[in-house]
Amino acid sequence: MTLASLRLTHPIIQAPMAGVSTPAMAAAVSEAGGLGSIGVGAVDTARAREMIDAVRALTSRPFNVNLFVHAPARPQPEVERRWIDALTPVFASHGATPPTALREIYRSFAQNDAMLEMLIAARPAVVSFHFGLPGTTAITALKAAGCLLLASATNLDEALAAKAAGVDAVVAQGIEAGGHRGMFDPDAPDAELGVLPLTRLLVAQASLPVIAAGGIMDGRGIRAALDLGAVAAQLGTAFIACPESSADDTYRAALFSPAAHQTLLTRAISGRPARCLTNRFTQWGLETGLLIPDYPIAYDAGKALNQAAKTAGEGGYGAQWAGQGAPLARVLSAADLMKQLVAEMQEAGA
Structure with a gap:
């Protein structure tokens, strides 16, 4: 399965930012032709299933379910x-x-068999990982269930690990991004790569589709990410002020x-x-x-x-998670923001 197989109308992914993303927001973004996202890393299995069902009640289009895969504390x-x-x-x-x-x-997805079983049964179109990668059993099972798998990477080594694990595409999370750094080991040295050099590095050397994330707030930013070789851009802070946000x-x-x-x-x-x-x-x-x-x-x-x-x-x-592009935030519904982003991409030559 590939991103192209999702048949997104626009290369825009709404980030599953905790404290912001909701089923209503995810559905609105997906309905507008992008890829909406919900984060379930901070909820139990029953609540995660409720959130998936809530999105499906509002849209039949693909959406992303994001999980935390951190090492046990x-x-x-x-x-x-x-x-x-x-x-x-x-x-x-x-x-x-x-x-x-x-x-x-929070229980890490790496140790949550019940969450895995629920996802296999629910079969969301996209499942994404933050803070690390689950084991081979989980990845194999999710792919067998037809899920497209994404993983955050803050450097080349993490992206290569995602590729070796069987992940389908990587989210290049620049240092500008709001919310938690997706680094696999929070105690390891952080190269603090910005989204521009990180995206180019992963496009050139990771041999995986790359989604650019970090500080992108408008259509021109999305166009810039695509020009760098990304297949899509992920935006989180841009959606904080939407009425669908839980902020x-x-x-x-x-x-x-x-x-x-x-x-x-x-x-x-x-x-x-x-x-x-x-x-x-x-x-x-x-x-x-x-x-x-x-x-x-x-x-x-x-x-x-x-x-x-x-x-x-x-x-x-x-x-109050927010990226470096926060001063560019706008008060628009998720649907109207998507329309604006698309118009700005078109004006920029997308």
């Missing part, structure tokens, strides 16, 4: 205790107390504030490098100087803090 009791202690005054300033212990709140009001307001001009990578929120809008949590993370618990153990504290702060009327502790 390493429990580090002392690191986690110091992290909780450091956050205690922040919780207290919002009239709350932190968790007494931190949990691994809350504080997130949306921050997207159109000076914070959009100052995105940064931080581990403080979740335990893995992720690009987001600057806010009170990212500032605290810059100042703490502590070792951070593994992903997603650290995220247990981050989510609890965000909820406590929101209850007290403070929205500056959320995971």
